[in-house]
Amino acid sequence: xLNRLDDMLNFHxxxxxxxxxxxxxxxxxxxxADTPNYKARDFDFRTALTxxxxxxxxxxxxxxxxxxxxxxxxxxxxxxQSFLQYRNPAQGNVDGNTVDVDAERAAFAENAVQxxxxxxxxxxxxxxxxxxxxx
Amino acid sequence: MSLFNIFNVAxxxxxxxxxxxxxxxxxxxxxxxxxxxNGTPYKAKQVVFAAAPVGENGATGVNVAAVIDDPxxxxxxxxxxxxxxxxxxxxxxxxxxxxxxxxxxxxxxxSYQSNVEMMNTTKTLxxxxxxxxx
Numbered sequence: 001x002l003n004r005l006d007d008m009l010n011f012h013x014x015x016x017x018x019x020x021x022x023x024x025x026x027x028x029x030x031x032x033a034d035t036p037n038y039k040a041r042d043f044d045f046r047t048a049l050t051x052x053x054x055x056x057x058x059x060x061x062x063x064x065x066x067x068x069x070x071x072x073x074x075x076x077x078x079x080x081q082s083f084l085q086y087r088n089p090a091q092g093n094v095d096g097n098t099v100d101v102d103a104e105r106a107a108f109a110e111n112a113v114q115x116x117x118x119x120x121x122x123x124x125x126x127x128x129x130x131x132x133x134x135x
Numbered sequence: 136m137s138l139f140n141i142f143n144v145a146x147x148x149x150x151x152x153x154x155x156x157x158x159x160x161x162x163x164x165x166x167x168x169x170x171x172x173n174g175t176p177y178k179a180k181q182v183v184f185a186a187a188p189v190g191e192n193g194a195t196g197v198n199v200a201a202v203i204d205d206p207x208x209x210x211x212x213x214x215x216x217x218x219x220x221x222x223x224x225x226x227x228x229x230x231x232x233x234x235x236x237x238x239x240x241x242x243x244x245x246s247y248q249s250n251v252e253m254m255n256t257t258k259t260l261x262x263x264x265x266x267x268x269x
Contacts, residue, residue: 024137028195031148
């Protein structure tokens with residue numbers, strides 16, 4: 001039973017963690033909008049989420065070996081570090097900076113809304129579960 | 136929670152931008168200071184930003200690596216009546232480019248604003264996260 005509850009929440013929980021980390025990456029980009037030679041970074045959300053849900057360790061990460069049926073798979077440390085990619089700048093900058101502040105702010109706002117969406121979904125799932133439990 | 140880290144990231148950026156704004160103010164105020172405590176004309180200052188890691192999971196903040204003297208040449212003005220004029224009658228004036236400084240000022244204040252906005256968004260998200268399941 002507990003496992004099922006966990007499975008039910010798993011999708012949005014993982015998505016929330018990734019949104020959380022992406023928000024931080026985008027914040028770093030906006031903060032460094034005026035830093036010479038800073039290269040803007042981001043990660044592909046779909047790839048990261050698929051990897052997180054499939055329990056596939058990120059490149060460079062390590063999974064637990066399971067040699068008996070009773071062994072727990074363990075959850076590899078969810079790290080987005082290996083998914084990070086450099087942005088292709090639309091317009092070059094003389095100081096080597098590749099941050100496009102408008103694009104980053106748009107992505108930041110979008111990511112914030114998506115985060116809220118996931119929060120709302122988790123919230124309503126918890127509410128439905130409570131409704132089932134309490135009758 | 137990476138969201139908490141955003142406060143440090145935005146904070147470091149705001150700190151750096153306000154330091155930049157400070158040097159702009161100092162440069163503009165001294166745009167005509169032909170002499171100073173050590174007898175030389177004022178030299179324009181510029182801040183050098185550097186990306187600096189914040190926390191352990193890859194967030195990058197901003198750090199003021201150095202405040203340098205602007206390497207551009209000093210201005211000279213012909214004014215033989217001035218007590219600071221050299222034997223040919225020229226006075227050396229600070230190398231402050233007022234137009235450049237104004238642009239710098241607008242850029243710094245805009246960047247500061249986007250960081251403040253970033254902090255506000257993050258705060259809203261965190262408060263909503265606190266209310267999860269209620």
